[in-house]
Amino acid sequence: MAEKLLEIQNLKTSFRIRDDYFAAVDDVTLTVNKNEVLAIVGESGCGKSALAFSIMGLHNRAKIEGNILFKDEDIANIAPSKLNKLRGNKMGMIFQDPLTALNPLMEIGDQIGEALLLHNKELSKSKRKERVIELLNKVGIPRPEYVYEQFPHELSGGMRQRVIIAIAIANKPDLLIADEPTTALDVTIQSQILDLIKDLKDEMDSGIVLITHDLGVVAEMADRVAVMYAGQIVELADVDTLFEEPLHPYTRSLFNSIPNTAEKQDKLHVIQGIVPSLQNLPREGCRFAPRIPWIDNSAHEAHPELHEVKPGHFVRCTCYKHFSFPEHSKEEQQHGVS
């Protein structure tokens, strides 16, 4: 069995809206192993990024309950100075938007060097520069000596994302969190960046949490997949199982929404309704129920829990047993929407 690297237990991250706290991440339990890519998929606003920010301790004014064990150390309730020793050193994060994630007034070399300087004080200046150039080389940037002295605005989006990756891996972290690393890039660059992340993972033997809404990326990269809906994990399985045999209605709706070139489709499948906002989220019962109204209420559990249907394959709520797409779904949705 693989070695556990990160263990999230009953994590609940709540944001304050007016005078109440609303949970954006609700009771999430997850593990990430060494040399494994765990993908977290879900719609916008389902709590993927809130989860990632909780792990890195980036929330300023959120209430975080539950435990986040990183190498058996609880980092959810840790002193900031101790957390700063881990961040950038043992844990790295790749941000979504390469245009804003670099300081516009700092040379590339200094920005990568900062990560080295913070966690390795005795590294001499020339050694540090050597190491930065080595890192730039590693992430596939041509003419690293020159890029070292450039500013972020002189680089293209793909190059900047490579620089961001170089910063994240500067200290060979054990855990790498990639928050939609390819969303802002075009498709050709996307695959290069993904290959790069994959290679680095094998080289450093680290665990990666890959947050994305692109199922194509998931299929290519992930070892295991957690599907999130409205702050909860609704299905957790290894990637082959999930793609061959998705169980939860939400997962199946997601797959059904992907345009398929093999079959001729007039209309795309659309999941009815929208993700409810934090304040209007139903806290009781199955959270996906309002979006599949044709399924009878008795099919849902009163307090949906994750059931292990097969070893390693978890599904929330019992509604998956009774779920099917409606017969004339296309027409119905037309009317439903209009």
Next chain:
Amino acid sequence: MGAKSVNVEVKSNVVKSPSGISVIWREIVKDKIALISLIFLVLVTAFVYGVSLVLDQKEIVKVDLFSIYEPPNDEFILGTDYGGRDVFGQLIIGTRNSLSIAILVTVMTGVIGIVYGLVSGYFGGHIDNIMMRILDFFMILPFTMIVIAFVAIIPKYSVWTFSLIMTAFLWMGLARLVRSRTLAEKELDYIQAAKTLGTSNIKIIFKHVLPNVSSLIIVSMTLSLAGNIGLESGLSFLGFGFPENTPSLGTLLSYARNPQVLEHRWWIWVPASVMILLLMLCVNNVGTALRRATDARQRRG
């Protein structure tokens, strides 16, 4: 081998992007008025500070009853005042004192305002709330009245004490400005990214946030330098600045409160007035050129 030589060739062709100082310099050179203003400022400052090294302030402010109200002549280039004191010497020392106060006040309000604004904006929440209410309290204090009260309390006045009093009531504007920019800046991803590297808050504030709001700070401090020259002269003119034995541009100007002097003895107050006008105008010109340099859309150079 071939690839290497190509690389070298490309390297020699690339131009480094211009640094901040070269952008500012280009902008000032392009704007003739700003360039003349800057040269004038540098000359005046150098002359005033240089000459006042050899001038003896005590000698200049000594009353000489034999040479009262002398118009400009060979001995006194700009004549004398009612105490028989050399106006030209007073003008030089006065300009030095006024400039020193303006620079000191600008630097001190700058330091306080920047740190206050950065801390308040960066940490936000309750800290921001408390700090901003304290700032609001300072804003509503009637500045002129309090300075007058201080003048009455403090027996011996110097450039330093006067600057400190002015600083105590002038730092709020910059603090507010810096806070508002910091609020926007800290939400950007690169601040979060710096946090994920394990950078401490203090380091993020001064290494990441401060350089990114620096353009705003430079411009606003330059423009407030002009304001501070005027403010000091105004207070001295009203009689709440320096005593007569410490000349400043304002004290020279205040002789014009005597209608006799105003009408018949122009040489006492006109040079100081012209000096105040020129200094403020020049600082303002340089300031607007700086402002254009920080905004690429407005640049001329």
